Amino acid sequence: MIDLKDWQKSLTELKQAGITIPNYDVASVKEKGKEVPVWLHFGGGNLYRGFHAEIAQRLADKKELAAGIVVCETLDKEIIEKAYKPFHSDVVEVVMHDDGMLDKKLLAATADAFFCHPSEKESFAQVVHYLIIEDHFPNGRPALEKAGVVLTSQEIVDKADVMKVTTCLNPLHTAMAITGCLLGYQSIAAEMEDEEIVGLIKAIGYQEGLPVVEDPQIIDPKQFIDEVIKKRLPNPNIPDTPQRIASDTSQKVAIRFGETIKKYTEKSAAQSLVFIPVAIAAWLRYLLAVDDEGNEFVPSPDPLLAELQEQLASLHLGEQSPEVIHQSVASILANETIFGSNLYEVGLGEKIEQIVTEMLVGPGAVRQTIRTYLTNFGGK
Structure with missing residues (x-):
């Protein structure tokens, strides 16, 4: 049996289990990290153990990191007491590839770990695609670039984040989460077999997002969307659900859809948008809590759920009155806090009302509406 608390005595068993072990003097790296630390990391949760700890391991394997990381956990003392101290701050990392294959590594480049709080006196991860960090370390830094880290200016870091959040990933996530719930899906990967959902997110990303996204240069926006659609979202080994992603949508749409709407508004072209309005209409339809089969x-939980559902209380499957639909959705679509702008003032309110009307015709109307817009306006 392998005892991770004393894994050096089980090297043969670790190799037989397919676990890659450190290729450096672990004791020396840990000792130097404690005596003369060069890397202090705040936060000792799963992101650190599945991401930054591996970067340190790569550098140590290449003899580019002589002193291990010192971790300061600021939130949960039990993380230190249960996940770090008993195992000398070592961790077995399991990385899942697109095909379901697992890479297993024993990461041992963490020198020490502490619970850092004023009151104190004293896993699985998906393949890492990129890590972009501002290259500003007044006291020096390890050779992070040799472990695949992209080091650049704060401006470029911000552009890369905006690219992901407003165009290349998060808007697609929200659109497929909402429609996936309406169409009865329980898995994001399963949704990627659905012609209408895939067509919708492609249209939002490629057709409406890419023309206005600011290219951060270090990552090509189109290639990013390609990877999201072809590799990340279809991966059945990532157990994500539309129900999880649909949580708190009212707090997300201002960024995920609203920023692109603003960019089109600046060009006096917001009325040309089609598929973001389809996604917004689908969200209003989703709030009725009745799926496409009736x-x-x-x-999913949302801080505005009760309030929004009260405003939509007059709507039901089969409602086709323009007056009733307008009165029900107008205060929501005009809410600048939710969308970042008044959607009537930018020319999208009436368009979204029409799409909502089409989605309320009866059972199957959500799918038929998406199919119609994909057929008539591209994306399919």
Whole structure:
């Protein structure tokens, strides 16, 4: 049996289990990290153990990091007491590839770990695609670039984040989460077999997002979307659900859809948008808590759920009155806090009302509406 608390005595068993072990003097790296630390990392949770700890391991394997990391956990003392101290701050990292294959590594470049709080006196990860960090370390830094880290200016870091959040990933996530719930899906990967959902997110990303996204230069926006659609989202080994992603949508749409709407508004072209309005209309339809087959479902948690559902209380499957639909959705679509702008003032309010009307015709109307817009306006 392998004892991770004293894994050096089980090297043969570790290799037989397919676990890659450190290729450096672990004791020396840990000792130097404690005596003369050069890398202090705040936060000792899964992101650190599945991401930054591996970067340190790569550098140590290449003899580019002589002193191990010192971790300061600021939130949960039990992380230090249960996940670090008993195992000498070592961790077995398991990285899942697109095909379900697992890379297993024993990471041992963490020198020490502490619970850092004023009151104190004293896993699985998906393949890492990129890590972009501002290259500003007044006291020096390890050769992070040799472990695949992209070091650049704060301006470029910000552009890369905006690219992901407003165009290349998060808007696609929200659109497929909302429609996936309406169409009865329980898996993001399963949704990627659905022609209408895939067509919708491609249209939002390629057709409406890319023309206005600011290219951060270090990552090509189109290649990023390609990877998201072809590799990340279809991966059945990532157990994500539309229900999880649909949580708190009212707090997300201002960034995920609203920023692109603003960019089109600046060009006096917001009225040309089609598929972001389809996604917004689908969200309003989702809030009725009735799926596309007419069955009730429980919407995901959202701080505005009760308030929004009260405003939409007059709507039901089969409602086709323009007046009733307008009165029900107008205060939501005009809410600048939710969308970042008044959607009527930018020329999208009436368009979204029409799409909502089409989605309320009866059972199957959500899918048929998406199919119609993909057929008539591209993306399919």
